[in-house]
Amino acid sequence: MSSAQKPEVESWTGQTRRKRGVPEGLWLRCDGCQATVFRKEVDKLLGVCPECGYHFYISARQRIQQLLDEDSFEEWYADLRPLDPLGFKDKKSYPDRLRDEQKKTGMTEACLVGRGYMRGRPLVFGVTDSAFIMGSMGSVVGEKLTRAIEQATETKLPLVVVSASGGGARMHEGIFSLMQMGKTCAALARFHAAGGLFISVLTNPTMGGVAASFASLGDVVFAEPKALIGFAGPRVVQATVKSELPEGFQTSEFMMEHGFVDRIVSRSELRTEIARVIDYCVK
């Protein structure tokens, strides 16, 4: 908690700080190189460290601002709200947790979907936000994405989903969350059969049930540099294999080396790269 004593320098390392979203202040400490960097500089680079290229967390709303043409995003199904189907309670009750997360992030759920334009190209767009219960997928995230995929199928628009989901399938909704994996993938099967283009963008982190469902199924899979991507969490793997994990295990680069990511794309290039793929695939 040394950074707490120096309020002018914000750290991105602490989990609790990250959960509160973007810290305010003139300076930031980079998780990648530990350098103290000027916030305005980072903002100008779309949330990337000017020293080392580390990609900071950005919110779902910021992602939309960065990727889609100005004011072109028309949000869909914004009134879908989570329920508590299990009456779940750990240290906190799930309804309390939801309320706290909603207050903290200003979002009703971990995902936004809708229609927008990218350099003039119309598309269906979805994005998850890792600040909302780790970007995990419960009924609302699964339903919004499924409806978005169905809309893309019907309107024959390309689909772009940017994932930031360290939490995978959301535990608090139990089996309902697990089934959202099947639901989104079934919708993608129809989209795929109808010839739809799906570009999946994996960002830090994309794990568990989100990685093991829609996020892995892009016709083209992009990843931001050095994102954590995988099925099992590194600590679980570590505890299972009881030996050192390979260098760079479960990073974007590791996943590309092993054949599950097509291109590592830095944030500033995402628009250009996505638009280019659309031009190749959508006539």
Added chain:
Amino acid sequence: MPDDLHRLPFERPIYERETHLTELERQHTDAPTEALEEEIRKLRVEVTRRKREVFETLDPADLVKVSRHPNRPQTLDYIELIFDEFVELHGDRSFGDDRAILTGFAKLDDRQVMFIGQQKGRNMKERTEYNYGCAHPEGYKKALVRMEMAAKFGLPIICFIDTPGAYPGVGAEERGQAYHIALNLREMSQIKTPIVCVVIGEGGSGGALGIGIGDHIAVLQHAYYSVISPEGCAGILWKNSSFADQAARALKFTSKDLLRFGVVDEIVPEPLGGAHRDHRQMANFLKGSLNSALRKLCAIPLDRLVDRRYDKFRKIGMFEESAVAEAS
């Protein structure tokens, strides 16, 4: 009867009475008396009553122990007891033979089917061979190759689910655990042949769902099917895996919950006292369930079957939506 080590704490009162009953029956054989006969009759009723009491109100934490009971019948036991033939097909056409998922042709009475089942193993040697039922990507790949083949040749598919979860190892991650599970979810939703899935023991998360998309989903009475293991959930949300019992209760993953939530279509009853007490009877119950599910599904035209499968998963989810948007 299982040795003492394999008796679960809440089963003790049942076993104690059964031991007593065996003793009385022995005495009765040696020197029959009417009084003894009456006592035996009463004790039999008592044993049944006890079993019913204990097993009909199993705490979810105890249910997990039953689902993992070392004597619980596993895929290979059912292959022996239910099917007349099993022709194992080992290849995944990619990396290797994942023993955690067994696949091949099987005969269910007169019906030829494609069988896919997760096998955990019972003793140390078997568990090592079958990797505790924790599949690698090649296991999911192997299952998909078989399912595509089944569709090509018009064989219905039976999937037996019994896994604590997909294997969380380095090789599994390198070979695309997430991708291969995802691919199975997508492809299984469109496979043009009937698919029956049964959770026979543990339905552990994505590793279970990876062979779990089908037209008829059944779960054995004392099996569980969950988004995460109770230990895993406790470790993350309680920061301590010793809260696994609390997590087991919070996750609402018993067969009754699953049926109530519309996630499964059928609960296959277990013999009184659990499947581990009577493999043969369990196998008979399960065989009956498989036969009636297949009879029903094989009568549905394939296009409709696949649409029906889509709708089945499509409607799962609980959320709130204002009426305004409903109209738009």
